[in-house]
Amino acid sequence: MTVKFIGDSYDFPCSNRVENYGGDMNLYMVWDHHLIYCAPNAYRVSGDMNFRDFLEQVFQPDYAQHPDVDKVDWEKGVWQLENQGWTPDFSKSLKENNIAHNSFIRVSTPGLEGMHGVGN
Amino acid sequence: MAKNQRRLNLSQKYQLMTRGLDWETTYQPMDKVFPYDKYEGIKITDWDKWQDPFRLTMDAYWKYQAEKERKLYAILDSVVQNNSQQNISDARYLNAVKIWMQGVTPLEYAAFRGFNMLGRGFRGAGARVACQFQAIDEMRHYQTQVHAFAHYNKFFNGFNQHARIRDRAWYLSIPKSYFEDAMTAGPFEFITAISFSFEYVLTNLLFMPFVSGAAHNGDMATTTFGFSAQSDESRHMTLGLEIVKFMLEQHEDNVPIVQEWLDKWFWRGYRLLGLIGTMMDYMLPKKVMSWRQAWEIYWEENGVALFNDLARYGIRMPKHHETATREKYRITHEFWSTIYQFSHATALYTWLPDEEEMDWLCAEYGELFEKLYKPRYEYWRELDARGERFFQKRLPVVCNVCQIPIFHTYPDDPCKNICLVSEYKGTKHQMCSEGCKDIFDREPEKYCQAYIPPQQIYQGNCGGATLEDYRKWLHIRDEDAGEYYGSEDNQLWEKWQAEAARV
Amino acid sequence: MPENVFIALQNTPEAQPIIEAIVADNDNAVVNESPGMVKIDCPKRLVLRRETVEEKLGQEFNLQDIHLTLISLSGNIDEDEDEFVLHWDF
Numbered sequence: 001m002t003v004k005f006i007g008d009s010y011d012f013p014c015s016n017r018v019e020n021y022g023g024d025m026n027l028y029m030v031w032d033h034h035l036i037y038c039a040p041n042a043y044r045v046s047g048d049m050n051f052r053d054f055l056e057q058v059f060q061p062d063y064a065q066h067p068d069v070d071k072v073d074w075e076k077g078v079w080q081l082e083n084q085g086w087t088p089d090f091s092k093s094l095k096e097n098n099i100a101h102n103s104f105i106r107v108s109t110p111g112l113e114g115m116h117g118v119g120n
Numbered sequence: 121m122a123k124n125q126r127r128l129n130l131s132q133k134y135q136l137m138t139r140g141l142d143w144e145t146t147y148q149p150m151d152k153v154f155p156y157d158k159y160e161g162i163k164i165t166d167w168d169k170w171q172d173p174f175r176l177t178m179d180a181y182w183k184y185q186a187e188k189e190r191k192l193y194a195i196l197d198s199v200v201q202n203n204s205q206q207n208i209s210d211a212r213y214l215n216a217v218k219i220w221m222q223g224v225t226p227l228e229y230a231a232f233r234g235f236n237m238l239g240r241g242f243r244g245a246g247a248r249v250a251c252q253f254q255a256i257d258e259m260r261h262y263q264t265q266v267h268a269f270a271h272y273n274k275f276f277n278g279f280n281q282h283a284r285i286r287d288r289a290w291y292l293s294i295p296k297s298y299f300e301d302a303m304t305a306g307p308f309e310f311i312t313a314i315s316f317s318f319e320y321v322l323t324n325l326l327f328m329p330f331v332s333g334a335a336h337n338g339d340m341a342t343t344t345f346g347f348s349a350q351s352d353e354s355r356h357m358t359l360g361l362e363i364v365k366f367m368l369e370q371h372e373d374n375v376p377i378v379q380e381w382l383d384k385w386f387w388r389g390y391r392l393l394g395l396i397g398t399m400m401d402y403m404l405p406k407k408v409m410s411w412r413q414a415w416e417i418y419w420e421e422n423g424v425a426l427f428n429d430l431a432r433y434g435i436r437m438p439k440h441h442e443t444a445t446r447e448k449y450r451i452t453h454e455f456w457s458t459i460y461q462f463s464h465a466t467a468l469y470t471w472l473p474d475e476e477e478m479d480w481l482c483a484e485y486g487e488l489f490e491k492l493y494k495p496r497y498e499y500w501r502e503l504d505a506r507g508e509r510f511f512q513k514r515l516p517v518v519c520n521v522c523q524i525p526i527f528h529t530y531p532d533d534p535c536k537n538i539c540l541v542s543e544y545k546g547t548k549h550q551m552c553s554e555g556c557k558d559i560f561d562r563e564p565e566k567y568c569q570a571y572i573p574p575q576q577i578y579q580g581n582c583g584g585a586t587l588e589d590y591r592k593w594l595h596i597r598d599e600d601a602g603e604y605y606g607s608e609d610n611q612l613w614e615k616w617q618a619e620a621a622r623v
Numbered sequence: 624m625p626e627n628v629f630i631a632l633q634n635t636p637e638a639q640p641i642i643e644a645i646v647a648d649n650d651n652a653v654v655n656e657s658p659g660m661v662k663i664d665c666p667k668r669l670v671l672r673r674e675t676v677e678e679k680l681g682q683e684f685n686l687q688d689i690h691l692t693l694i695s696l697s698g699n700i701d702e703d704e705d706e707f708v709l710h711w712d713f
Contacts, residue, residue: 003563004306006159014547014568016575026578028517028550030537036496038458038527039516040539044578044585062514065503082541082548102548104517104539116495119535130687130704173700174687184690191691324695328631328660335659343659347633350694358700365699408657422697425625429699429711 018101025101032108033119034066047095051088068112080106134175141245154243160306163371167244170366173358181253188348195344200271209337209405211613212604215468216403217342218278223295225265226286230299232258234310241307250359257352268341276609277600278467284595290573291466297523298392309381315360317385324418326396333408368433375434386438387555391522398455410484415448440555443531449485450534453493458527461512467596469604472497509603515574519552520567521559528552544568628669628698628709631662638692640679648675660694671707
């Protein structure tokens with residue numbers, strides 16, 4: 001399907017294209033089963049950032065009020081990129097890990113599945 | 121005997137006052153005079169088949185509307201004179217009114233604009249007249265709501281910037297985008313979206329239990345404009361059903377087009393109304409009906425009966441209605457959890473349900489609430505008691521279609537966030553559900569342009585990336601936002617209660 | 624299979640004769656009251672008759688005056704001077 005329109009063409013750029021990020025990129029990530037934080041988080045980051053730095057210095061502090069945050073070992077995480085199985089290399093950059101503009105990363109941590117046995 | 125000869129009957133009067141008002145143009149071809157009513161593919165062979173079942177004519181319209189206005193303003197005067205702001209159940213309640221003022225009232229204005237376009241755009245005079253009435257109605261709703269809320273604005277926070285924050289605030293892009301999506305479609309899709317899907321199928325959930333809730337919570341102003349507006353709404357709903365039946369009867373080629381619109385706008389409307397359900401479940405201190413129960417009555421009973429009736433035209437139930445029904449146990453709790461943790465960036469206050477409310481929620485929502493949401497709220501209460509009131513400081517991913525933060529969970533797993541992706545023109549777009557993804561994938565050229573607040577913030581278009589900068593850009597003051605308990609509204613209310621207790 | 628039509632009216636003195644007329648003329652009507660509002664459900668078809676309202680009211684009544692108290696409805700509409708009918712046709 002395609003949009004119906006009047007005139008000769010209907011062609012507009014994506015409002016969230018990478019060109020609008022001044023060399024950075026937009027990135028989404030969720031820690032599954034920690035639903036007190038309601039939604040996956042959004043980040044503006046440089047693709048050259050080291051993946052471990054991103055995790056430990058940017059992502060993890062966002063879960064500061066969750067009791068699991070001090071126990072987490074990201075190395076034991078089960079990872080998905082764009083909802084597909086994926087194994088990140090912690091020593092490499094986001095870009096080198098195939099993380100692109102508007103990527104969606106999902107991590108679950110077996111054994112640390114939120115509070116109350118229901119992923120809160 | 122003389123009666124029938126002296127006076128025209130309803131049907132004669134309607135015929136005389138809505139037919140033969142226009143003419144076949146000759147200086148310009150009709151297609152140039154009415155350039156917008158064909159490109160969507162809807163085929164109309166005989167516009168005269170269009171009938172307003174109420175057969176309302178201009179003279180009757182003015183008479184009834186004048187009477188409604190007289191009543192309404194008499195009551196609004198009385199609200200002001202009698203300090204009715206002190207008679208509401210609790211000042212928490214007003215946050216539902218703030219959502220209305222900020223989110224719903226601008227929709228009335230948007231509807232006014234949309235129906236003005238339709239009142240010019242359709243080539244059938246009967247349909248044009250009905251749309252012109254509705255445009256005037258919508259302006260009336262906008263004005264009466266602003267007038268009614270103006271009184272609350274004298275005492276409470278969060279009412280003073282509705283026109284400005286409507287265009288800027290992240291949570292108001294949800295209702296705003298619904299109407300702008302409709303207004304940037306053609307006239308037939310607009311009227312299907314607004315008059316049928318929104319007004320006929322779904323606004324009963326807004327105006328009936330919620331306005332009844334306003335009555336139950338002592339809010340005379342909202343009850344009065346709400347039911348006054350709704351009396352127009354029943355005419356609008358009828359227009360919606362008539363236009364859908366009219367399209368379906370005019371040409372069989374219209375059936376698949378209308379079905380696609382019903383699929384799309386059912387889902388968009390359902391997503392939008394989750395916000396209203398949340399007001400009903402969490403923001404009315406005295407409850408009328410839960411979202412679950414309202415869904416069962418107004419959708420599973422009344423909505424399904426409507427679709428049964430349309431089946432004879434070859435129309436089936438809207439896509440993903442099963443998902444909407446499955447979500448009735450969770451959607452409002454997920455929504456409240458979200459507003460609760462982001463209310464530092466809204467012109468609203470939020471709070472945690474008290475013990476009694478928690479019991480009511482358990483009774484209405486059963487096991488899922490007890491296992492998942494209740495312990496969540498209890499944990500947040502613990503944090504609150506430690507002086508660590510829970511606020512989410514990071515921006516969320518937002519659905520590229522409904523523009524709601526993707527707090528949604530998998531239909532078969534309420535413990536796991538869903539986040540679906542479609543790629544278009546080399547850019548990935550995130551959606552909250554199969555319903556919204558279908559809408560995106562059907563017209564990616566349109567939705568790829570969406571103005572998604574967190575993306576705009578990160579692109580540097582919203583005054584800055586810190587909460588303080590963003591809030592300033594929204595024209596939301598510190599005292600408008602955050603936790604209810606301890607807020608200025610709360611303090612004022614406590615003061616009034618103490619005064620009342622002394623006498 | 625869901626098959627109710629409904630009409631909802633403001634719970635005001637003006638609406639009382641209308642509500643009473645609907646109850647009198649529709650054996651299967653179910654009246655649901657909630658704050659400020661009365662909703663009347665009826666399977667498949669619900670009729671409001673001018674004459675019945677006039678009996679209850681004790682004076683002439685114009686059926687279009689329901690616009691002043693009507694909140695909402697569901698069903699296909701047929702209206703003339705004497706009757707206002709809501710119906711599903713399946």
